Amino acid sequence: MTITTRLKDFFNKYADQLFILAIISFSFFWKLPYLGVRDLCLDEPFTLYHSQKSVKEIVSLCTKEPNPPLFMVLVHFWSKLVGFSEESLRILPLFISSLTAGVLYITGKRFFSFWAGLLAAGLFMFSKYFFYFSGELRMYGLMCLCTSGGLFFFLKSAEEGKPRDFWFLLLCNVALIYSHYFGWFVIMIEGLSALFYLKNKVIFKRFIWVLLGTAFSFVPLLVVFIEQFFVRSTDGTWVEPPPAGQFKIQVHAFLNSGMVFRLMEFFVPIGLALALIFSQLFKTPKKYIIVFIWWLIPLGLMYQVSSEIPMFIDRYALYCSIGLYVFIGAFIERFAHFKWLQAIATLLLLAHMIDSFSMEKEYCRREIKAAVEEVKTLENEGSIIILYPVWSKLNFSYHYDLEIFKEIDQVTEKLNEAEVFPLYTADQVKSKASEMRKNEIILFNNAGPYDVGYLGMVKGLKSEYREISKKEFPDNLIVSVFRKN
Numbered sequence: 054m055t056i057t058t059r060l061k062d063f064f065n066k067y068a069d070q071l072f073i074l075a076i077i078s079f080s081f082f083w084k085l086p087y088l089g090v091r092d093l094c095l096d097e098p099f100t101l102y103h104s105q106k107s108v109k110e111i112v113s114l115c116t117k118e119p120n121p122p123l124f125m126v127l128v129h130f131w132s133k134l135v136g137f138s139e140e141s142l143r144i145l146p147l148f149i150s151s152l153t154a155g156v157l158y159i160t161g162k163r164f165f166s167f168w169a170g171l172l173a174a175g176l177f178m179f180s181k182y183f184f185y186f187s188g189e190l191r192m193y194g195l196m197c198l199c200t201s202g203g204l205f206f207f208l209k210s211a212e213e214g215k216p217r218d219f220w221f222l223l224l225c226n227v228a229l230i231y232s233h234y235f236g237w238f239v240i241m242i243e244g245l246s247a248l249f250y251l252k253n254k255v256i257f258k259r260f261i262w263v264l265l266g267t268a269f270s271f272v273p274l275l276v277v278f279i280e281q282f283f284v285r286s287t288d289g290t291w292v293e294p295p296p297a298g299q300f301k302i303q304v305h306a307f308l309n310s311g312m313v314f315r316l317m318e319f320f321v322p323i324g325l326a327l328a329l330i331f332s333q334l335f336k337t338p339k340k341y342i343i344v345f346i347w348w349l350i351p352l353g354l355m356y357q358v359s360s361e362i363p364m365f366i367d368r369y370a371l372y373c374s375i376g377l378y379v380f381i382g383a384f385i386e387r388f389a390h391f392k393w394l395q396a397i398a399t400l401l402l403l404a405h406m407i408d409s410f411s412m413e414k415e416y417c418r419r420e421i422k423a424a425v426e427e428v429k430t431l432e433n434e435g436s437i438i439i440l441y442p443v444w445s446k447l448n449f450s451y452h453y454d455l456e457i458f459k460e461i462d463q464v465t466e467k468l469n470e471a472e473v474f475p476l477y478t479a480d481q482v483k484s485k486a487s488e489m490r491k492n493e494i495i496l497f498n499n500a501g502p503y504d505v506g507y508l509g510m511v512k513g514l515k516s517e518y519r520e521i522s523k524k525e526f527p528d529n530l531i532v533s534v535f536r537k538n
Contacts, residue, residue, distance in 0.1 A: 069162075073155050080178045080187075081151035088143040088188050092422040097190040098447040098458070101142065104128035105461050116277050123231040124192035137455060143188045150187030150194045154178050156201040157375070161382045164208050164340055168395040169382030175403040176378040179410050181309050182367060183374075192232045193371050199229035200239050200372045204347055204379065207243055208340055210259065211250055219259045226267040231274075235369055238351035240267055245346065249339045295365040300356045306367065307374040309409040337387065344383050348376030421499070424526040425452040428497055431522075431534055432472075436493035439482050440468075441507055443475040445499035477506060479513020486537075494518060494535040501529035 093101070103114055104125045111129060115122040127145065135141035154174045161170030177183055186193050206222035209215075226243070229236035247260035352373040359365035385398045428438055440449050450458040450468060457467040465475060472489065476482050486494055494514065498507050502525070511520070511533075518535035525531050 073158060076158050076174050076178075077151045077155040080154040080174075081147060084147055084150075084184060084187055085144075087184075088147065089140040091139075091188070092420060093139045093142075093190065093451055094419045094421045094448055098451045100125055100128055100190050100192075101132065101137070101451070102447050102458065102461075102464070104132060105459065112273075116274065119234070119277075120192070121231045121233060121274060123228060124195050127195070128190065137459075142190050146190060146194045147187050149198050150183060153194070153198045153201050153375075156198065156205055157378060160201065160205045160208070160379055163205070164212070165383045166386040166395065168392075168399040169379075169386040172382035172385060172399045172402060173378040175399075176308065176381065176406055177374075179309070179403070179406045180307065180374070181410055182306065182371060184410070186368065186371060191368070193368050196229060196232040196236060196372050197375055199225050199232055199236065200375045201379075203229060203239060203243065204344070204376065207246065208343065210263075211256060211339070214253075214256050214259070216259070219263050223263045223266045226263065227270045230267065230271055233372075235355075235364075235372065238354065239347075239372065240264065242347055242350055245350070246343045249343065294363045295356060295359050299365060300353070303352070303356075303365070303367070303370060304377070307377055309406055341380075341383055341387055344376055344380045346376075348373045348380060351376075419499075419528045419530055420526045421448055421530060422452045424497065424530040424532055425449060427524055427526075427532045428495055429453070431495050431532070433493070435491055436472075436495050436534075437486055437489055437491045438471075438473040438495045438497060439485075440473060440475040441477070441496065441498050441510060442500050442504075443477060445497070446475040448499060449473070449497060477510075479510045479516075482510065482514060483517060492537040496531075496533045496535065498531040498533070499529070502531060507531075 103111060106114065106129075108126055108129060111125050112122050115125070128142070131145045132142060135144065154177050157177050158170040158174035161173040163170075183194075183197075203222060203225040206218050206225055210218040210222055222243075226236075226240060229239060243260070244264055247257060247264070250256045250260065352370055355365050355370055355373075381402070382399075385395055385402075432438060440446055446464055446468060447458070450464055450473075453473070454467075454471065457464060457471065460467045468475065472491075474482075474485050476485065482494060482496075486492075496510070496514075498504070500507050514520075514535050518537050520533055521536050522534040523531065524533075
């Protein structure tokens with residue numbers, strides 16, 4: 054047997070596995086060069102800082118904070134392996150996101166068709182949202198991987214009924230709710246979907262046991278979950294209620310633009326007409342309905358609930374797009390009827406998805422590294438550095454002095470030793486400047502030009518100081534220098 058023949062046999066035998074590997078690899082390597090484009094900012098330093106603690110401390114922290122511990126634990130071990138550079142740290146969420154692309158293809162192909170799998174994976178890979186969040190050191194990518202894994206094993210369990218698949222479904226569920234509390238929306242949909250199998254007592258009972266096992270696994274975090282719910286419902290959140298029409302806008306955003314959505318509006322009536330002609334419409338298998346409600350109900354609930362408890366923002370709703378992408382692929386497979394029409398619809402949708410993809414200005418987000426460098430340039434023996442708001446100390450210290458950032462539970466003290474003070478009011482700032490006998494104040498504002506507290510601080514400082522320089526950085530960063538009159 055020649056080498057050519059052996060290679061041909063190998064590719065024939067493992068064609069599907071190689072295609073999955075190609076999807077995962079493409080999703081990973083085409084985004085890899087962009088991992089260092091954005092500065093580590095916003096909530097990312099929070100994740101990294103607390104991940105330095107022991108696993109026991111991380112779990113303990115998550116019984117008091119509104120974030121489950123799983124992703125932070127993964128970062129704990131990953132940072133020990135690769136260090137603290139932005140690029141190396143973000144390889145973890147990028148790898149997780151790339152696996153999700155593979156799972157979406159497997160789900161689409163396994164339960165619908167090759168074109169359904171290709172379309173689901175393609176919509177995911179070329180989504181502007183996922184291009185951004187796949188490189189963010191937060192738990193949203195992990196939540197999406199668990200959601201896609203849960204969908205796959207739910208459908209596989211329902212179809213084959215193998216005990217092993219129910220165990221994998223339980224594992225995905227536990228990982229999901231320990232990634233983010235909004236994972237409970239997915240668990241709720243699993244419970245609703247299980248009702249489709251009431252007539253199959255064995256399958257239905259196993260689904261119930263999976264749901265009970267999921268609930269039991271969550272007992273350690275149940276108290277904090279309930280507390281967080283009541284805090285959010287009574288005290289509110291930083292998220293604003295969504296305006297009218299935001300639901301449709303969010304779906305458009307999942308598809309990069311309204312054009313892809315309008316193409317779907319074009320294919321829907323064609324598909325339904327063909328379904329009526331070929332008597333398919335009222336014989337739609339359960340799995341199509343399941344992938345439909347897998348995104349529609351949680352996204353709709355989040356939108357409706359947000360009028361009272363605001364939560365309808367892109368990162369929180371991101372997991373809903375998993376069901377949306379699979380549903381679009383499944384719909385095309387079900388109602389396009391002809392293979393050639395499925396291929397045309399898939400390639401046309403992906404072409405518009407790619408054409409509407411762009412790395413817009415908001416991708417780079419806050420240029421916090423440049424702002425911190427400006428502070429370093431301005432600081433001198435006669436100045437003190439003030440950080441506003443207080444929570445910006447982690448963002449600032451990561452770029453100012455990584456060794457300070459690594460000082461667990463002593464960041465504030467180490468910053469103070471470097472004459473950097475996180476403070477909230479003008480009176481606090483003036484008192485500290487007087488105590489330190491400094492005539493110059495470098496104010497690092499991480500809350501934007503219209504923040505009420507920042508405006509109050511500036512107004513208070515100007516009673517005794519004059520503003521001699523001010524420089525703004527994208528997005529919402531301001532570095533100002535005040536000198537005593």
